[in-house]
Amino acid sequence: MKITTKLWIGLVVLICLSPLGLLIPDHFKAGAAWGEWGAEEMEKLVGYIPKGLEKLSSLWSAPMPDYAFKGWEEKGMAHLSFAYIASAVVGIAIIFLAVFFLGKLLARKKE
Amino acid sequence: MHIPDGYLGPVTSGIFYAAMVPIWAIASKTVNKTLKAKQVPLLAIGAAFSFVIMMFNVPIPGGTTGHAVGGALVAILLGPWAACIAVTVALVVQALLFGDGGITAIGANCFNMAFVAVFTGYYLYKLISRKAPAASNRRMIAAGIAAYVGLNIAALAAGIEFGLQPLMHHTADGQALYCPYGLNVAVPAMLGEHLLVFGWVEAVVTALVVKYLQKQDASLLGADEGVKA
Numbered sequence: 001m002k003i004t005t006k007l008w009i010g011l012v013v014l015i016c017l018s019p020l021g022l023l024i025p026d027h028f029k030a031g032a033a034w035g036e037w038g039a040e041e042m043e044k045l046v047g048y049i050p051k052g053l054e055k056l057s058s059l060w061s062a063p064m065p066d067y068a069f070k071g072w073e074e075k076g077m078a079h080l081s082f083a084y085i086a087s088a089v090v091g092i093a094i095i096f097l098a099v100f101f102l103g104k105l106l107a108r109k110k111e
Numbered sequence: 112m113h114i115p116d117g118y119l120g121p122v123t124s125g126i127f128y129a130a131m132v133p134i135w136a137i138a139s140k141t142v143n144k145t146l147k148a149k150q151v152p153l154l155a156i157g158a159a160f161s162f163v164i165m166m167f168n169v170p171i172p173g174g175t176t177g178h179a180v181g182g183a184l185v186a187i188l189l190g191p192w193a194a195c196i197a198v199t200v201a202l203v204v205q206a207l208l209f210g211d212g213g214i215t216a217i218g219a220n221c222f223n224m225a226f227v228a229v230f231t232g233y234y235l236y237k238l239i240s241r242k243a244p245a246a247s248n249r250r251m252i253a254a255g256i257a258a259y260v261g262l263n264i265a266a267l268a269a270g271i272e273f274g275l276q277p278l279m280h281h282t283a284d285g286q287a288l289y290c291p292y293g294l295n296v297a298v299p300a301m302l303g304e305h306l307l308v309f310g311w312v313e314a315v316v317t318a319l320v321v322k323y324l325q326k327q328d329a330s331l332l333g334a335d336e337g338v339k340a
Contacts, residue, residue, distance in 0.1 A: 014160075030170030052288035056213070060210065062207065062209055064208055088163055092163060094208070095204050099151075106143045107148040
């Protein structure tokens, strides 16, 4: 088996296991990463929402916010785990293809 | 370590975009000269690996979460400039598609994770593993140490970027406009949690993958130094 095939199998295993990155922090009641709080959490932390942060924090509306589907914020962990796996698949597909074609383009020019 | 929109003021955001433009340009030029066509699939897999490993949030119980990045690993296998491109693509997709890391902070996030972590990790790995056989334990340990230090220097950089904001931007009555925590809070928080927890995750993940690759195809390690497998 080629090494790239083996690594792909590894990626598929990681995709399947990815909900652990959601479930384990939830189990241990861990919050956001340091410095990645939303505007409301920030208000709880320091008592106010910094004005620039308030303006900029809603600058971009991502199509799959927080590795979930829009409107799924209130769904349970089973739904969110499914969305997490879907996000991993979509993300890996786009990133693999982008780097693959960028790499081909860069590697080709010199030959 | 994905700084969101609104935490960095326009000056900081602009400076890091400006800093990354020449880095991306040199990366393209260097990869153009050095990357072989047969290495491209591995680079793309490396970028995908970096993306998915960042989804494995590790909790500090009752506290924050963090994760490995995998940038040093890609740099060890394919060189720092190729790794810079791979991690950049992962970070841009995370920001645009998943809202993980801000649009305005792409420059800073790429500087920390696609440049600082990658280059620190790469050169430390070279320094420690120097001329060691490709399949040696020394290389595996070098990779783990390099990844640990690389991620921590990146966390330090992020802490400084956060911590400078209240000094640079605040209202007349002292309220911060962007990140409200100064250097005295942001640097110990970012560095501390990475030194104690997330850096170790990065080290173990990197060392394990290097060990696996040594068993599968040791020629992937140290080929550019002319070391035999």
